[in-house]
Amino acid sequence: MDGHLFQFAILFGVLGLAAVASIWLRLPVVPLYILAGIALGGLVAGDEIVEFLGSLGVAFLLFTLGLDFSLHTQARDPARFARSGAIDWLFNFPTGLLVGLALGWTWTEALFLAGITYMSSSAVVSKCLVDFGRAAHPETETILNIMVFEDLVIAVYLLLLNSLVLGSGSGLWGYVGGLAPAALFVAVLIALAWRFSGPLGRLLSTRSDESFGLLLFSFVLLVASAAIAAGLSAEVGAFFAGIVIGATDLKRRAARALDPFLMLFAALFFVSFGAGIDLGAMGAVALPAVGLVLLGIAAKIAGGFLAGLSSGHAPAPSATIGFSLVPKGEFSIVIAALAGSVARPESGIETLTAVYVLSLSIVGPVLMRESPRIWAQGRSLVRRRTRG
Amino acid sequence: MSTRETDLPGIGTKHTIDLASDEELVVVAHRSGQWELARTDAGGDTTTLLHLQAEEGAELGRILSRGEVPESDPHRQLLLDEFSLEWVPVGGGSSLAGATLREADIRARTGASVIAVLRGRESILNPPPETSFAGGDTLVVMGHRDQVERFLETFCPPETG
Numbered sequence: 001m002d003g004h005l006f007q008f009a010i011l012f013g014v015l016g017l018a019a020v021a022s023i024w025l026r027l028p029v030v031p032l033y034i035l036a037g038i039a040l041g042g043l044v045a046g047d048e049i050v051e052f053l054g055s056l057g058v059a060f061l062l063f064t065l066g067l068d069f070s071l072h073t074q075a076r077d078p079a080r081f082a083r084s085g086a087i088d089w090l091f092n093f094p095t096g097l098l099v100g101l102a103l104g105w106t107w108t109e110a111l112f113l114a115g116i117t118y119m120s121s122s123a124v125v126s127k128c129l130v131d132f133g134r135a136a137h138p139e140t141e142t143i144l145n146i147m148v149f150e151d152l153v154i155a156v157y158l159l160l161l162n163s164l165v166l167g168s169g170s171g172l173w174g175y176v177g178g179l180a181p182a183a184l185f186v187a188v189l190i191a192l193a194w195r196f197s198g199p200l201g202r203l204l205s206t207r208s209d210e211s212f213g214l215l216l217f218s219f220v221l222l223v224a225s226a227a228i229a230a231g232l233s234a235e236v237g238a239f240f241a242g243i244v245i246g247a248t249d250l251k252r253r254a255a256r257a258l259d260p261f262l263m264l265f266a267a268l269f270f271v272s273f274g275a276g277i278d279l280g281a282m283g284a285v286a287l288p289a290v291g292l293v294l295l296g297i298a299a300k301i302a303g304g305f306l307a308g309l310s311s312g313h314a315p316a317p318s319a320t321i322g323f324s325l326v327p328k329g330e331f332s333i334v335i336a337a338l339a340g341s342v343a344r345p346e347s348g349i350e351t352l353t354a355v356y357v358l359s360l361s362i363v364g365p366v367l368m369r370e371s372p373r374i375w376a377q378g379r380s381l382v383r384r385r386t387r388g
Numbered sequence: 389m390s391t392r393e394t395d396l397p398g399i400g401t402k403h404t405i406d407l408a409s410d411e412e413l414v415v416v417a418h419r420s421g422q423w424e425l426a427r428t429d430a431g432g433d434t435t436t437l438l439h440l441q442a443e444e445g446a447e448l449g450r451i452l453s454r455g456e457v458p459e460s461d462p463h464r465q466l467l468l469d470e471f472s473l474e475w476v477p478v479g480g481g482s483s484l485a486g487a488t489l490r491e492a493d494i495r496a497r498t499g500a501s502v503i504a505v506l507r508g509r510e511s512i513l514n515p516p517p518e519t520s521f522a523g524g525d526t527l528v529v530m531g532h533r534d535q536v537e538r539f540l541e542t543f544c545p546p547e548t549g
Contacts, residue, residue, distance in 0.1 A: 068397040126398030135399050136414040136426035137434045144397050255419065314432065 007043060011050070014040060015267045026131075026369065028124045030329050031361040033267050037274020044275035054272040056221075057265025059238035060258050061330055063220050065122050066242020067251055069151055084142055084307035085149025088325065091303030092296075093118040099292055108164055109347050112339035115157055116353050117296050121329025121361065122147045123266075128327065128365050139317035142308060143324045151239075154331060158236050158338075159186065165342050185230035189223070189240045193247040201248035213257040219245075235334045266330075273333050277354040285348045289355040296360060297367075300325045316375050323371040327364030328357045404428075423448075472536040473528065475506075476544060480523035484543050490517040492543075500531030500539040 018032040025032075037044060044050050096117030100110025125147060134140050163179035192200065204215050220241045227237025245254050282289070301322035308318025336353035343349045367374070392404045400418040407413055412428040423445035425438040440448065478484050484492055495501055505512040505519060506526040512519060521527070529539055 065398070068395075122398055126396075130399055130418065133424075133436045135396060135416045135418065135424055136402065136428075136436060138428065138432070140396065140399075141394055141402070144399070148397055252419075 004049065007047075011040070011044065011268075011271070012264075015271065019267075027362065028127050028131075028327070028365050029267075030121070030124050030270055031358060033270035034274035034277075034358050034361070037271035038277055038279070039274075040271065041275055044272055047272075050268055050272050050275075053265050054269035055234065057262065057267065057269035058235055058330060058334065059220060059224050060262040061123060061266045061269070062235045062239040062334075063242040063245075064255060064258060064262060065151065065330075066239040066244075067246040067255055069148060069239075069243050069246060080311050081145050081149065084146055084311050085153070087307040087310060088146045088149065088300075088303045089118065089153060091299045091306075095295055095299045096292075099288070099295065103288055103347070105347050105349075106344075108161075109339065109343045109349060111161060111164070112335060112343065112349060113352075115154065115161070115335045116328075116332045116339075116356065117292070117299070119150055119154055119328070119331035119335070120147065120300070120325045121327045121331065121364075122151070124327040124329045124361060124365065125324060125368075128368050129324070132369055134320075137317070137320075139308060139313050139321050139324075142311045142313065143304075143321050145311075146304070146307060146321075146325065150331075155186075155236070155239070158232065158335075159183065161338075162231055181230040182232050185227060185232060185237075186240065189244055193244040197244070197247040200244070201250050204245075204248075205250055205253075209257065212253065216245075216254055216257055233334065233338060269330075269333075273354070274358075276350075277358075278351055281348065281351045282355060285352045285355065288348075289352055289359075292352065292356055293359045293363075296328075296356065297326055297363065301367075316372070319375045320368075320371040323364075323367040323374070326360055326367050328360040332357045470532060471530065472533045473530050474536050474540070476527045476529050476540065478521055478523055478525045478527060479544070482523070482543055484521045484527075485523040486520065488518055488520040489515055492521070494539065494543075498531070498538040498542055499535035500529050502527050503530050504528040 014036050015033060018036045019029050022029040022032050093114045096114035097110050099117075100113040101107075105113070125143065129135055129140055129143065159179065159182050162182050163176070204212060204219065206212050206215070220238055223241035223244075224234040224237035227240070228234055245251065301319075304322030304325040305315075305318045308321035309315070313321065332353060336350055336357070339353070340350045389408070390406050394402045394404070396402050396416070398419075400416055400420075403415040403417070405413040405415070410430040414424075414426040414428060414434065416424040416426070418424065421442035423438075423440040423442075424436060425440070426434050426436045428434045489502060502515060503513070504527070505515050505521065506528065507522070507524070529536055531539070
């Protein structure tokens with residue numbers, strides 16, 4: 001017990017300093033937490049309490065993302081929403097798939113990598129958009145539309161991937177059997193959001209903030225465990241729980257109640273991800289990692305740029321959209337953790353993802369911040385060339 | 389003039405007002421409670437004008453909505469032209485601090501009426517004569533404009549020094 005108190009004193013101290021450093025460096029705090037995890041290594045790695053609190057953190061994080069998931073705005077211009085989202089998918093999903101197959105991986109492993117290269121980090125991107133003062137910009141709507149589209153796709157993707165993993169080797173019926181409990185789970189939750197958001201809201205909305213917070217925690221963890229029972233991951237369950245609560249009028253209160261816990265526990269999630277990175281194994285994946293990082297950045301920028309143009313933005317804001325889709329984070333880590341339990345260890349998928357997520361969570365925000373300057377410089381360079 | 393409302397998932401809600409000048413005024417209500425005001429010019433460039441804390445935004449809203457007097461209601465207009473309703477804080481140095489409503493003899497001296505006393509989170513509506521005032525209270529005073537002005541001159545002299 002005493003040992004744990006001291007351990008957490010050090011841990012929170014280091015995380016606090018990392019958060020201060022993020023303000024100095026004008027970077028989001030996520031990559032600094034991961035770096036802190038790498039630095040702390042043995043103090044954190046394999047510690048059950050840190051890992052458990054971290055898993056609560058990622059569940060709360062995905063719950064909050066689910067809360068904000070509403071198709072209210074997107075339904076107004078579904079064609080534009082679908083077009084920009086589809087372009088982003090076309091550029092980034094096949095990237096991971098092809099790299100995985102080129103590395104000689106199985107289809108399942110390559111599909112995991114496809115999800116990892118596809119998902120941008122909603123948490124990092126929306127934080128950066130606010131910090132860089134772009135919330136009011138018109139292109140921000142398109143960026144967030146693409147994020148919502150990614151969330152929609154990833155929910156279906158995780159369901160299908162799940163059935164692929166559970167039912168592998170037992171033919172078509174095996175796949176269907178693997179899909180059934182998960183599909184049932186989603187159907188029940190959609191029904192809950194659709195038909196019973198009223199009674200559920202009344203049940204949860206007690207006057208005291210204390211009982212509300214406790215009942216909400218219980219609800220999120222209950223849905224997360226139901227998701228595990230259905231063969232899905234706890235994170236996916238928490239995400240759906242967020243969608244259900246987001247459909248009630250408790251949305252804001254829920255976000256407020258979770259916020260302080262989210263801040264602490266999500267930090268522990270990123271730290272234990274960092275602590276789990278095997279520095280020794282990095283050498284073996286160095287070459288594919290550099291290739292994947294460069295390809296990943298290029299694909300996100302190109303896809304975002306075209307998605308921007310197709311949504312009627314001028315070239316400069318379209319470039320900003322491209323740069324803004326680069327940051328990676330929570331979703332890629334969650335998919336990598338799922339992959340780790342299934343993929344062959346020799347594929348190195350976990351180490352590869354670690355390098356990839358860490359690089360893009362640093363490079364992405366910097367590209368985002370500097371995008372107007374990069375665009376202006378690039379254009380004047382092209383002009384000089386064409387004149388000379 | 390038209391207003392559009394858009395969700396910004398993870399950030400908050402965006403309200404866009406088309407202005408007569410071919411510009412747009414963008415108001416972002418952040419989930420954190422803060423407000424951001426920005427202007428999009430005719431060329432499509434967006435500049436952030438202001439960041440406001442929650443209570444600053446609420447105060448701005450109060451000021452802007454106060455000017456909204458529907459001209460179609462002549463009775464209400466007349467009432468607002470002739471009568472005045474003031475929220476008056478009682479300073480520690482005011483002669484009202486420590487006095488009861490009866491002792492202060494407000495109605496006879498100024499013609500204005502105190503219709504409510506706001507103290508912390510409680511409010512005393514239609515205060516009885518034995519209600520005593522304390523520094524920090526806020527009085528809601530009603531009367532003709534000149535009566536309310538007389539009230540302010542009598543009980544709230546401008547701070548000196």
